[in-house]
Amino acid sequence: MRIYLYLFMIFIILVSILGVSPLKEFSWGEQGKVKPIKDQDKIVILQHEISDLKKSLKDMQLVIEAQQAILDELKKDLVQPPATPTIQPSPRDPDSQAASKSGLPSLAALNPNISAIGDFTGNMSDDERSEEGDRFGFREVELGFQAAVDPYARADFFVATEEGEEGEIETDVEEGYLTLLTLPWGLQAKLGKFYANFGKINRIHRPERPYIDDPLFIKNFFGEEGRLSSPGVSLSSLIPNPWDKYMELSVEILNGENESSFAGKESDHPIYLAHLKNFFDLSDLSSLELGLTGATGFNDSEGDQRTTLEGLDLTYRWRPLGQGLYRSFIFQTEALFNQRETESRNINSFGFYSFANYQFSRRWYLGGRLEYSEFPSIDIDNEWGYSGILTFFPSEFSRFRLQYNHIDRNYEKDEDQILFQATFTLGPHRPEPF
Amino acid sequence: MIRFIVLSLTFSLIFVPTIGLGASKIKVVTTTTDLKALTEAVGGEKGEVESIARGYQNPHFVEAKPSHMIKLRKADMFVKVGLELELWAQVLTEGSRNRKIYPGADGYIDASEGVELLEIPTGQIDRSLGDIHIFGNPHYWLDPMNGIAIMENILRGLTHLAPQDAEYFRKNKEEYAQHLQEATAKWIKRMEPYRDTKIVTYHNSWPNFAKRFGLKVVGYIEPKPGIPASPAHLASLISLMQRKKVKVIIMEPYFSDQAPRLVASKTGAQVLVLPPSVGGAEGVNSYIALFEHNISKLIETFEGEGGRVE
Ligand SMILES: [Zn+2]
Numbered sequence: 186m187r188i189y190l191y192l193f194m195i196f197i198i199l200v201s202i203l204g205v206s207p208l209k210e211f212s213w214g215e216q217g218k219v220k221p222i223k224d225q226d227k228i229v230i231l232q233h234e235i236s237d238l239k240k241s242l243k244d245m246q247l248v249i250e251a252q253q254a255i256l257d258e259l260k261k262d263l264v265q266p267p268a269t270p271t272i273q274p275s276p277r278d279p280d281s282q283a284a285s286k287s288g289l290p291s292l293a294a295l296n297p298n299i300s301a302i303g304d305f306t307g308n309m310s311d312d313e314r315s316e317e318g319d320r321f322g323f324r325e326v327e328l329g330f331q332a333a334v335d336p337y338a339r340a341d342f343f344v345a346t347e348e349g350e351e352g353e354i355e356t357d358v359e360e361g362y363l364t365l366l367t368l369p370w371g372l373q374a375k376l377g378k379f380y381a382n383f384g385k386i387n388r389i390h391r392p393e394r395p396y397i398d399d400p401l402f403i404k405n406f407f408g409e410e411g412r413l414s415s416p417g418v419s420l421s422s423l424i425p426n427p428w429d430k431y432m433e434l435s436v437e438i439l440n441g442e443n444e445s446s447f448a449g450k451e452s453d454h455p456i457y458l459a460h461l462k463n464f465f466d467l468s469d470l471s472s473l474e475l476g477l478t479g480a481t482g483f484n485d486s487e488g489d490q491r492t493t494l495e496g497l498d499l500t501y502r503w504r505p506l507g508q509g510l511y512r513s514f515i516f517q518t519e520a521l522f523n524q525r526e527t528e529s530r531n532i533n534s535f536g537f538y539s540f541a542n543y544q545f546s547r548r549w550y551l552g553g554r555l556e557y558s559e560f561p562s563i564d565i566d567n568e569w570g571y572s573g574i575l576t577f578f579p580s581e582f583s584r585f586r587l588q589y590n591h592i593d594r595n596y597e598k599d600e601d602q603i604l605f606q607a608t609f610t611l612g613p614h615r616p617e618p619f
Numbered sequence: 620m621i622r623f624i625v626l627s628l629t630f631s632l633i634f635v636p637t638i639g640l641g642a643s644k645i646k647v648v649t650t651t652t653d654l655k656a657l658t659e660a661v662g663g664e665k666g667e668v669e670s671i672a673r674g675y676q677n678p679h680f681v682e683a684k685p686s687h688m689i690k691l692r693k694a695d696m697f698v699k700v701g702l703e704l705e706l707w708a709q710v711l712t713e714g715s716r717n718r719k720i721y722p723g724a725d726g727y728i729d730a731s732e733g734v735e736l737l738e739i740p741t742g743q744i745d746r747s748l749g750d751i752h753i754f755g756n757p758h759y760w761l762d763p764m765n766g767i768a769i770m771e772n773i774l775r776g777l778t779h780l781a782p783q784d785a786e787y788f789r790k791n792k793e794e795y796a797q798h799l800q801e802a803t804a805k806w807i808k809r810m811e812p813y814r815d816t817k818i819v820t821y822h823n824s825w826p827n828f829a830k831r832f833g834l835k836v837v838g839y840i841e842p843k844p845g846i847p848a849s850p851a852h853l854a855s856l857i858s859l860m861q862r863k864k865v866k867v868i869i870m871e872p873y874f875s876d877q878a879p880r881l882v883a884s885k886t887g888a889q890v891l892v893l894p895p896s897v898g899g900a901e902g903v904n905s906y907i908a909l910f911e912h913n914i915s916k917l918i919e920t921f922e923g924e925g926g927r928v929e
Binding site: 466474508547 | 673
């Protein structure tokens with residue numbers, strides 16, 4: 186009997202010396218599909234993993250011993266032991282333990298994305314009549330709540346708390362709308378209160394605009410709030426085209442609440458607005474966006490006098506793909522044309538701005554703005570604005586900005602302003618419209 | 620009127636099936652080139668895959684261009700890395716107005732499902748830790764064995780969309796997984812002599828890679844993820860590297876080499892630019908080629924380093 190055992194052992198030793206498994210004889214060696222090699226590979230990978238595990242076991246043993254020592258210490262002192270100090274691997278330790286996703290908090294994950302932006306400004310002007318005066322201001326705190334409502338829709342709320350005219354605190358729902366995402370034919374609808382799709386800058390919340398103040402024409406035609414916005418509905422669709430380019434048409438019906446260009450709060454005639462957005466890639470690095478807007482409504486509560494606005498917006502963007510973290514350039518220009526019927530005559534007025542911003546390092550941007558604006562109901566007064574803007578981003582969530590404005594007015598004396606802004610955000614990244 | 624309806628019906632009967640046959644390829648859009656490479660491996664000739672980001676582009680920051688929405692509009696399937704790597708993706712999928720690729724749909728694939736993740740933060744977290752990834756480190760594709768789990772997710776998506784080709788996809792996946800396994804075993808063996816070598820990386824992109832191939836990441840050029848280096852941080856990194864005798868700094872091609880070069884000049888370490896994604900360097904055009912390239916470069920550097928020290 187022993188002899189068989191010896192023979193078997195010799196066979197095993199031979200096999201292991203030759204490094205072949207007996208199974209190899211029987212595999213048909215289809216190219217690249219030799220089973221035993223696969224197993225060997227698995228073994229190599231597993232061996233490596235096991236030695237890793239051994240190491241972390243050793244580490245854990247040390248941790249347990251340390252904890253045991255602490256526990257013993259505590260027992261000795263006969264004190265009610267506080268919660269065992271958890272020795273957790275630092276999140277950035279590359280050897281920290283793998284964990285499964287099941288450990289994630291499930292209900293917290295259902296909370297909407299909540300973000301808060303603080304917008305702190307400072308203002309200095311050589312004009313005594315300047316509304317802001319030489320002072321600091323906490324322009325607004327803007328809270329954002331954004332999440333999917335159900336599989337068919339998402340909701341976005343932006344509530345701003347700002348200082349009113351007499352220093353009292355006012356709370357205002359800047360936007361609050363439902364977006365229906367799963368309508369037929371690729372349609373999307375918005376219901377609620379939202380910033381109207383007029384050009385580019387009107388859609389952007391003030392703390393996120395690329396300059397501290399609002400462009401002159403926005404102020405003059407849409408008011409000190411710096412936007413055209415009111416409750417309404419919006420329907421948008423992508424337009425198929427033979428060039429396969431992005432072409433989006435949106436149609437909006439809004440209350441005529443805007444007081445600068447339309448009838449104001451008591452108006453019961455809506456504003457009809459249409460916006461066409463066209464986007465072209467010029468290369469991998471650069472793109473061009475061209476937008477056209479038309480809006481019409483009444484500027485008196487009786488609905489006798491019509492105001493029609495046309496908007497034109499053009500945006501050129503450049504950002505290298507590889508080093509895009511360090512360099513970028515944007516040029517944006519918008520123009521607005523106004524035709525307003527009044528009791529006596531028709532007024533035609535106009536405004537525009539051109540803005541360029543160059544990113545010259547990871548955290549610094551230098552920009553300039555040139556602008557001109559007339560007024561909704563006066564076509565003989567006008568103002569020119571010249572601005573220089575320096576922006577510093579310590580991180581994606583905080584930003585400091587310094588701006589110099591010179592404003593030339595043909596109806597009043599010129600003004601020089603120095604503005605300062607600090608903007609800081611808590612919460613998740615907000616998805617930004619492009 | 621009736622004639623019109625009959626006519627259009629006949630037309631649709633004639634054209635629809637041929638259109639259907641002509642476009643039988645499954646259109647897939649992925650966020651990154653690595654996912655593209657793996658989707659191509661599984662989908663074979665039955666898939667048509669496009670990636671939004673380039674391999675040499677920082678996947679954290681990709682512009683959500685409307686032209687990408689047009690690509691996604693026609694996609695049958697969308698694959699992303701997940702774990703909040705691509706914060707820009709939500710704007711794109713919503714903007715595409717393509718219900719087939721909305722979260723929860725069969726054509727929406729989060730490649731991180733079922734992957735063993737590293738560095739899920741514990742305890743109190745806030746942004747004082749930098750731009751941290753709260754669901755775990757999203758650079759998990761840099762462990763070739765996670766490539767298999769990613770392919771499993773892709774396979775699930777493709778099988779849903781074309782059940783008739785399920786067997787074909789499965790076979791493709793098995794084959795590629797086996798190649799990957801063979802290659803990984805070889806890479807591990809080649810890296811064995813350099814086991815536990817200490818390295819510094821620019822961004823925290825390499826924990827999975829380091830774990831698989833036995834490297835020790837002891838520091839980062841970035842003081843915190845997404846935060847640019849300060850002089851104070853670099854000074855402490857330099858002294859750490861001197862103490863721990865770190866001789867290699869790995870950086871991704873999309874960062875500025877200014878800070879790494881400075882640290883290298885003070886510590887005598889070498890800066891090695893390694894692509895973290897397919898297409899991130901010349902000749903790196905498949906998932907396997909990505910690791911082949913990186914392992915070879917590392918070994919070259921370690922060998923040169925050994926020669927210099929002795
Ligand atoms: Zn990262």
